[in-house]
Amino acid sequence: MHSLTRDQSRAIDRYAMETLGVPGVVLMENAGRLCADALAEFLGGDVLGRKVAICTGGGNNGGDGFVLARHLSLRGADVTVFLLSPAEKLSGDAETNYRIAKNLQLDIRQVGPEEIGSLAERLAATDVVVDAVGGTGIKGALRGDVATAVEQINAAGRPVVAVDIPTGLDCDTGAAVGPAVRAKLTVTMLARKKGFDAPGSRECTGEVRVADIGIPAEAVAKMAGVA
Numbered sequence: 001m002h003s004l005t006r007d008q009s010r011a012i013d014r015y016a017m018e019t020l021g022v023p024g025v026v027l028m029e030n031a032g033r034l035c036a037d038a039l040a041e042f043l044g045g046d047v048l049g050r051k052v053a054i055c056t057g058g059g060n061n062g063g064d065g066f067v068l069a070r071h072l073s074l075r076g077a078d079v080t081v082f083l084l085s086p087a088e089k090l091s092g093d094a095e096t097n098y099r100i101a102k103n104l105q106l107d108i109r110q111v112g113p114e115e116i117g118s119l120a121e122r123l124a125a126t127d128v129v130v131d132a133v134g135g136t137g138i139k140g141a142l143r144g145d146v147a148t149a150v151e152q153i154n155a156a157g158r159p160v161v162a163v164d165i166p167t168g169l170d171c172d173t174g175a176a177v178g179p180a181v182r183a184k185l186t187v188t189m190l191a192r193k194k195g196f197d198a199p200g201s202r203e204c205t206g207e208v209r210v211a212d213i214g215i216p217a218e219a220v221a222k223m224a225g226v227a
Contacts, residue, residue, distance in 0.1 A: 002221075003192040006136050006171040012190060016215045025093045027213050028060065031163075031189050032067020032097070034211035035130075038187045039068070039161050040075065043128060048076035051126040055119075055153060057133040057146070057167075058085030063094030064163050065132025066101045073106055080126070081108040082119065084133060084149050116148050123156035131181045132163040136171040136193060141178030150179040162186040165193055166204040174198025182206075189213050190220055 004012070016022045040047050054069050056062035062085065073079045081101065087110060090098050101108060111119060123129050133149055134142075142150055150168050153160060160183040165171055168180030174195030184206040188196070190213065196205055 003194045030213040036071035053126040054130040061135035066097035119152035120155040134167040174201035
């Protein structure tokens, strides 16, 4: 499969939902579950009792993180979600999966501006950190609390698994003009992203694995203009 640009990835998501009729919440469920599979393999095949920190933002990438948290918890992992966006600002499929996680009484901790500077200390006590903060839509240098969160994730000294793309890495260019997560593994949806082919991007992505979230490969190829 050819690597996808930011716009192609968005177009394929719209095609899946509007033409194929696959609800976005189903795509999110598939993404989170497959990330759980990849993370379990990353940890040696068994997450029972392992401490996992999941840093989530307010968009769909964060929604994937809530699904991932649920599946890891069901497998016996000790999961803590650090929510870096106000819960009341969540919407759509991300808000749906946040509510499910809350109803299941998962450990979700709101991280406000006054706490974000000490996030690394809490992340350092875990076996692995998941980056589900920002997705492919990020352009340019990170600012404010998101930039601080990325710096804290890197400072924790724990192996990082990124959901879809390391936060701060540009989807199309593979450049990081400001702070960017340095992951050991990136689980990306549909296909590799164009930026992953750029020299030096592997310093942020680590190993890249592609997750099939239920969109036919033929449809992906057609929408990407390579069929």
